[in-house]
Amino acid sequence: MIKINVTINNEKKELEVKPYEKLVDALRRYGYKGTKKGCYEGTCGACVVLLNNKPVNSCLILAPAVENQQITTIEGIGTMNKPHPLQESIVEAGGVQCGYCTPGFIMSAYALLLKNPEPTEEEIKRATDGNLCRCTGYVKKIEGVLKAVEKMRGGK
């Protein structure tokens, strides 16, 4: 086991990880279970987290690689009582069914809004192209993101 220092959701943490442990496994072991484990090979996007504000597949990163870096997981952007506008709007739009792809999708959309708060529909599609959904499809999710953009524009 090796010890690594990492900032997760703006909190400084010390994690003990195996050299070959994937970031998704380490995060889940430490309780960040919003990050889902899907294909485990970089295709489905269920495990997307932000590494220094950029979306990445946490199944394609070894945990020791993130030493001294900043990670943002779904837990870091909203809670049950105080959801992020993206979380709220995607639920309102009916963009959630089984929910497994939702955290990864929201992290990709969240990363987009960080650098581009007024995205077009095309830009949303492009930014979330790494998040596969097998239930509702994508139309309602994209509607949800557009709704969130509107809410956030209103300063909420």
Place this chain on the structure above:
Amino acid sequence: MLKNLKEYVKPKDLKEAITILSKNPEKAKIIAGGTSVVISNNKKIEILVDIKNLNLNYIKKNKNEIIIGATTTINELLESKIIQQYCNGIIYKSAYNIASTPVRNLITVGGNISQVYPWSDLPLSLLLVNAKIKIENKSKTRIIPILELFQKHPLVYLKNDEIITEIILPENKNYKGNFVKFAKTQFDFSLVDAAIMVKIKNKEFEDVKLGISATSPLPQILSTSSNMLIGKKTNDKEAINIAIQNTSKEAMVNKDIRVSVEYKREIIPVLLRRLLEEII
């Protein structure tokens, strides 16, 4: 899973990285974006040398050349104005449909050309623009044409203690490039990639390079067909027809479980013709 991995090292500089690699020829491997090594089951790997913090992350213009640091990611390439404008966007177009946004934030340019999968999109364009590759080891730095790197597979060509540090794009003044990925879906691995580089003067082809990839392990330039166009007028439909049809025969096309060889041979000239018609 990399079951035998014992150490994950983050060297401070290139020298340290190369020293670790040369001291552990069998056990140590380079990791950059990690998209292929992380999901591998390579039992030989005991040490991974992370080269993401060696300041090899840049795209700059130097006189007439563009210099890309090896650990520049695919998304960083796409965001670069320099790359967007280079040779009619040939590099931009070939990077555009690589995997998905989160994976493009990981894949590095250096990794993409040293790892080269048959379906890799970027190596074909780099081959057509005649990119040069800077390789460093303990004792020397050398710059080779990418063609040399692709003579064998780069994984065979590169020694264990050698690191690709830069990819250099020559100016290619007055050349226009074009690229298309042909796959079942945008996200899927390509069935055929096609790209061209063309220099036209007085409505005449002064130079032509027609290339394809994803039909064999490494990208190919179809020289015979390309040469058939040199010196021909750009409105010489018959000459274009003959050269384009010849690509189907000239191309090396290996078996693919997804589609037949015949199908790929039909597709190759169609794609190349479209690319050509778009820019002349």
